[in-house]
Amino acid sequence: MTDVVIKSDVNLPGLPEAVLPAINQLAASLGIPREVLASEEDIAYAWRDLPRELREIPPELRGELIARMCVAVSAGLFDGAMNYIWNAAILHLRQKIRNFGLPVVAQILQRDFEESQLVELQDARLLELALKLNIIDEDGFFFLDQCRNVRNNFSAAHPAMGNINDREFTAFLNRCVRYALADSSSPRGVNIGAFISAVKGGRFNDNQCQIWVQxxxxxxxxxxxxxxxxxxxxxxxxxxxxxxxxxxxxxxxGLRDNFNSSIRAELVDNHSEYVAKGLEEKHTASLQFFEKLGLLSLLNESEQHLLFSRAIDRLWFSHTGMNNFYNEPPFAERLLELSRQGAVPETIQDKFVSVVASCRSGNGYGVSNEAVPYYDQMIQAFSPREISALIKSAMDKKSILGGKIQRNASCMRLFKEAIKQIDVASVSSTVRADYDRLMR
Structure with a gap:
């Protein structure tokens, strides 16, 4: 049964009668045009909409930063108000990660992760970690990452590229509240030590097994x-x-029916490591493991999967790193060589398609020209299934590829150049309408 969350209304006082005239007088005394500051109408509308957003924030989270935001809104300082609400959102996400358990986070990241590292984590990396831990979902990551860009370019945190009006501020506030502050709960991760101790202890009874599965x-x-x-x-x-x-x-x-593609891929990677290292006993036991779970079909292309996974990861790392235009070509060439040796394993096809198309679409500064021939040859060889995956990813604003090409005109132009390599006859009828829409 789902708990009912009771939201408490927030009744803000009316704008002090002296505030708006004081802003006019300030502009006049400084000899600046009144238009460079928020208009009286923008201030009035922003103030009117505040209670609707504030009531979504649990009372225990309406602290000093929320109060400062309200004061800034009352004076029309939307750039400052954005900074306050953003900081409140980031601090709350950081606290949720603490509550999840820093030792558990360290286990997931497979490296040390202590309080000092959490505090020093840049906002972009904090959002990525929150997504990895499922503290925010993909929608939340997409919208909060947009807010991060807006905050960096239009708030008082840095020299602003321009001014925002009341509607833009309210949209920013709504996303910070909806995806970061509206939920005060902080789910905890499973205690890894207790879990492994239980598994290695005595034989489970039915209830004990069901509890751990749950x-x-x-x-x-x-x-x-x-x-x-x-x-x-x-x-x-x-x-x-x-x-x-x-x-x-x-x-x-007990968990098998809920194994997603990531879990299956992780198991295949582990199995392939045993093969690569010549660990015969572990390899034999792993075969038994897959057999008992009815997952032997995953192992037909396990060694190829591991090779592709590593090659794709290295290409993506070079594409998102420094000097990517110079570093990408050898990694793109290596991936092309692998793809020519046989069909890309199905377990890695979506990742393969997404990374190749994203790299071919470049970034705001262009594309690695020397790598383009390799990308084009891989795209030309896409199977009908891979073409469908490509079109679906391009149409999904939440995906890395879709988000990139739909936000950046240069990336969209480069992407269209890339998909011209595809034979139209290979485009499935299920995605043909989306394909035509992309080509327009």
Missing amino acids: RLNETHDAQRRMLISMVHGVYCDPATAEPARLNAIDICI
């Missing part, structure tokens, strides 16, 4: 993926006692 089902995708990967490792370890192996397989059978 906890893993209710936790975040990123942690669930990590814990299932750890359980796979426990099962494949030759030193593991038989009760622990049976516990591991029971947990995974």
Whole structure:
């Protein structure tokens, strides 16, 4: 049963009668045009809309920064108000990560992660981490990342590129509230130590197994993926006692119906590592693991999957790093060579298509010209399934590719150049309308 959240109304006082005349007098005394400051109408409308947004913020989160934001709005300082509400949103997301558990975050990131590193984390990286932990969803990440760009360019935090009006501020406020501040709950991750101790302990009874399956089902995708990967490792370890192996397989059978593509890919990566390192005992146990779960079909292309995954990751890292125009070509060439040796494994096709098309679409500064021939050859060889994945990704504003080309005219132009490489006859009827829309 879902808990009903009671929202408390926020009754702000009317704008002090002296505020608006004082702004006019200030502009006159400084000898500046009144138009450079927010108009009386903009201030009045922004103030009128504030209570509707503020009531979505739980009372315990309406602190000093929210009060400062309200004062700034009353004076028409929307750029300052944006900065206050953004800081409130970031501080709340940071607290949610603390509540999730920094040791758990460190396990997920597979590196040290302490309080000092959380505090020093840049806003962009904080949003990425919150998405990874499922503290925000993909919608929240998309809109909050937009807010981050607006805040960096139009707020009082930095020299502003221009002014915003009341409607733009209210939209900014709504997104900060809706995707960061509206929910005061802070779900915690599963205690990794307790979970592994339970798995390696005595044989589970039915209730014990159901409890752990429920906890893993209710936790975040990123942690669930990590814990299932750890359980796979426990099962494949030759030193593991038989009760622990049976516990591991029971947990995974209970979760199997909810295995998403990321979990399946992680298991395939782990299996491929055993093959690559010549760990025969672990490899044999891993085969048994996949057989018991009815997932043997995933292993047909496991070695190829690992090679593609690494090559794609290295290309993306070079594309998003410094001097990408100079660094991309060898990684693009390497990926092209791999793709020519056989069909791209289905488990990695979506990622392959997204990264190749995103790199081919460049960024706001252009594209790596020396890498373009390699990208074009890969796009020309896309299978009908890969073409469909490409079109769907391009039409999805929340995807990396879709967000890029729909926000940047240069990237859209380069993307259109790229998809001209595709034979129209290979475009599935299910995405043909979207394909035609993109080509217009």
